[in-house]
Amino acid sequence: MHVRLSVLLIGLGLSMNGYAQSNFNSKVIGIGVVVADLERSLDFYVNGIGMVKTGSFTINEEFSKRSGLANGASAAVTILKLENSPEATDWKLMSFGNKALHPKPxxxxxxxxxxxxxxxxxxxxxxxxxxxxxxxxxxxxxxxxxxxxxxxxxxxxxxxxxxxxxxxx
Structure with missing residues (x-):
């Protein structure tokens, strides 16, 4: 019985411990952070913390609206990492030039x-x-x-x- 249950669970993509097989292409989560002043934040993370800039891209108005991401507002995104490797988390900084609507904690x-x-x-x-x-x-x-x-x-x-x-x- 135990063997048949194992075969059934494996066929369903489950293991005996109850965890499903991963459905993710990467084990890294990319984190997007909206900042008030991109240059100030880049200075803090690169020159203070020691992160490295590994790339950048732009979210244009059309994609911003179509995707529901920023209701038509465009933004440049700078990607930082602790090291320049595929296994390192993406710390993505973007700014719309706005200050936070809530007080700094x-x-x-x-x-x-x-x-x-x-x-x-x-x-x-x-x-x-x-x-x-x-x-x-x-x-x-x-x-x-x-x-x-x-x-x-x-x-x-x-x-x-x-x-x-x-x-x-």
């Missing part, structure tokens, strides 16, 4: 939706130095130790997204 519970990202790093000190030089405020008492090998640093990007940086000093 002081804590992650101040708003709903995506509030923070976590970036694991090999060494925090170079990033800390760059962010200090850029006068980016550090939140809480960071860097703060997590254990004997890793520290935690919390900052916000220019639009208020919290950035957790975790790694050795």
């Amino acid at each position: 002081k804590f992650i519970q101040d708003d709903t939706g995506m509030q923070y990202i976590t970036i694991q790093v090999k060494a925090l000190q170079p990033i800390i130095d760059r962010l200090k030089q850029m006068k980016v405020p550090f939140l809480g008492s960071t860097p703060t130790p997590l254990n004997d090998k890793a520290h935690f640093v919390l900052v916000q990007d220019p639009d208020g997204t919290f950035i957790e940086l975790i790694g050795p000093l």
Whole structure:
């Protein structure tokens, strides 16, 4: 009976543990972030955090309207990654030149939706130095130790997204 059930489940694309086979072409999620000032955000992510620009594209008015994405507003999109590889997450920045309609959060519970990202790093000190030089405020008492090998640093990007940086000093 167990063998026949296994064959049936495999035929249906299921395994014995209940997980379906992946229906996705990629295991990476591309994340689109609308920012008020594209140049300021690029400076923060590239020169502060250390991301690399890997590409760009434009959403034109016709596609914007037809797709339901931006009701006819066009936008340039810049793709950033932690490293230039296919396995790295796309952090896509776009701007429509508008400021946020909500106040900048002081804590992650101040708003709903995506509030923070976590970036694991090999060494925090170079990033800390760059962010200090850029006068980016550090939140809480960071860097703060997590254990004997890793520290935690919390900052916000220019639009208020919290950035957790975790790694050795």
